[in-house]
Amino acid sequence: QVELVESGGGSVQAGGSLRLSCAPSGRPLYGFSKAWFRRAPGNEREFVAGIRRNGAGTLYADSVKGRFTISRDNANDTVYLQMNSLKPEDTAVYLCNANIFQYYTDSRPVPYWGKGTLVTVSS
Numbered sequence: 001q002v003e004l005v006e007s008g009g010g011s012v013q014a015g016g017s018l019r020l021s022c023a024p025s026g027r028p029l030y031g032f033s034k035a036w037f038r039r040a041p042g043n044e045r046e047f048v049a050g051i052r053r054n055g056a057g058t059l060y061a062d063s064v065k066g067r068f069t070i071s072r073d074n075a076n077d078t079v080y081l082q083m084n085s086l087k088p089e090d091t092a093v094y095l096c097n098a099n100i101f102q103y104y105t106d107s108r109p110v111p112y113w114g115k116g117t118l119v120t121v122s123s
Contacts (some may be wrong), residue, residue, distance in 0.1 A: 002026035007101035009117030012086055014015035016121070020081040026104050027104050029112065031051055034072060034079040035103035039116070048094070048102035049081060051065055059105065064090075086121045 008020040020033065034048035049060045049070035058070055067084040079096060093116040097103075104110060 004029075004098060004112050005113035006094060006096055007119040009119045010092060011024070011120040011122065014087055014121055016031070016086050017082070017084045018086065018119060020083065020094055020096075020117060020119075022080075022104055023037050023076070023078040024098070024105070024112070028077045029098045030074050030077055032098040032100055032112070033103040034070075034096060034098050035105075035110075036079075036081045036094055036096050037046075037071060038090075038094045038119075040089075040092040045095070047105040050105065051079060059103075061105075067068045070073065086119075088121045088123045091119060091121050 003025050006022045011058040031053050033053045036048040037045050038048050039045040051058050051070045051072055059097050062121055067085045072079045095116040096114050097110045098112040
């Protein structure tokens with residue numbers, strides 16, 4: 001059984017940085033497109049960033065564009081989310097997912113999700 005495992009969350013002050021990682025346990029998911037979503041308290045889950053399986057295509061939510069960078073290391077089968085200039089409104093549980101073809105920016109089902117890592121940004 002494949003499970004995605006996120007790490008790197010924590011507490012940081014506004015303006016700070018964090019780097020999140022996501023890697024599968026169980027079997028590799030090299031050929032899958034990956035995406036990061038987040039769920040803030042009381043809010044719906046929302047798309048943050050996505051990256052194609054070859055790493056060539058990326059997409060960002062307007063709210064994080066210019067501050068967050070998604071990347072992948074296929075040798076280690078890991079996807080990263082570098083988060084800079086963090087704001088209190090970035091506080092959320094961050095989850096990654098994997099889909100065999102394209103990543104989705106909406107709530108369409110995908111086969112693999114992680115349980116998430118908490119990011120807390122204080123003002």
